[in-house]
Amino acid sequence: MLGLSTALMLSAALLYHWVFLKGAREGWPVVSTLVRFVVRDEMEQQDRFMRENLDAMARKVGEMQAKLVQLEALGERVSGLAGLNPAEIRATPGRGGALVSGRPLSMEELKATLADLDELTDHRADVLTVAESRLFDQKVRKSMIPTQHPVSVGHLGSSFGWRIDPFTGRSALHTGLDFQADTGAPIVAASGGVVVTQEVHPAYGNMIEIDHGNGLITRYAHTSRVWVKKGDLVKRGQKIAEVGTTGRSTGPHLHFEVLVDGIPQDPQKFLNAGAGLAEASAQRAARR
Known part of the structure; x- marks a missing residue:
């Protein structure tokens, strides 16, 4: 009895599948409507998924752009403390090479790339912050060393x-x-x-x-x-x-x-050191 029931269920399933495929191919109204409904629902789900992911990536890109602006400002402060030209820090290095075609990134790979870039940006910001602190400390210490002549005449x-x-x-x-x-x-x-x-x-x-x-x-x-x-x-x-x-x-x-x-x-000795620092500073300014 159980075997007969199973055979009937399989037969019904195969018949339904055959009728559905035939109706889809020949454009039966009921079947066509059902197919369009299923396809539309699937496309809406995919579209919703894409929008949600694009919104998330847009927010991430916005956050990274803000971090890059902060990094640029921090880089200018650090370069100023180090006596460097900020324009040289901002300059984009030359790049080139033969084109090697690659496959498009999947959504997961793109997310992973953005996450890695975000982590790298945070790390560089931390490094620049530490460098700024140390350079500022050195500048303060140098400013406290008596290297200026107390009398300019005589x-x-x-x-x-x-x-x-x-x-x-x-x-x-x-x-x-x-x-x-x-x-x-x-x-x-x-x-x-x-x-x-x-x-x-x-x-x-x-x-x-x-x-x-x-x-x-x-x-x-x-x-x-x-x-x-x-x-x-x-x-x-x-x-x-x-x-x-x-x-x-x-x-x-x-x-x-x-x-x-x-x-x-x-x-x-202190005054001579000050004269040497002034000369070095003038040479750096002349090179800019």
Whole structure:
């Protein structure tokens, strides 16, 4: 009995299939309508699937375009800190080669490609962010090194080192540089920092000390007039005082010292380094 039922079901299925195919080929109205309905429904599903995927990819492309704009801005900041020309960073490199035909990408392959590109963009953004942070830190540190001449007029008198003291006539260590200049000539900060001392000293006269961080301090002595006070934040090249002859001095000049952890250093080494940096910067600018 079970075998007979199965045989009847298979026969009915085959008959239905044959009738359906015959009706589809010969254009029977009922069958044609059913075929169009099935085909239309399938096409609508495919169309809906494509629209949804295209919308998703459009959003992804929009996100990537926004990231690329951010990367370009970040690249310009990094190149500026590194002293590079941003136009060279943005330039599109030349490309070429023989055309090799390939097959179209499937939807899944296109999604995978976009995902890989998105991950690569994020990675490069992270790298550029770290580079920007480090370059900015280096720039700040360089800006705190006293490399600018504190007096732009006059000439160098006594250098750093041992000399004959003008008052005692004996050998003594001269702990700075003496810049000979007229009374009232402007004195500027050799670097940015905070004024930690502004006082009248028995030997240094009207004296200013600026803390540049990391144990680095510059001292400006024998000034006639002071333009800053303790606690002021000063910038490189800012006028802080005027040349004078106060304190233990034989004539108008600036006594300039550089101290590292309280130990006097030769200021000329710092000023020479500043001249070298300025020359290198000018050469880079000329090449652009």
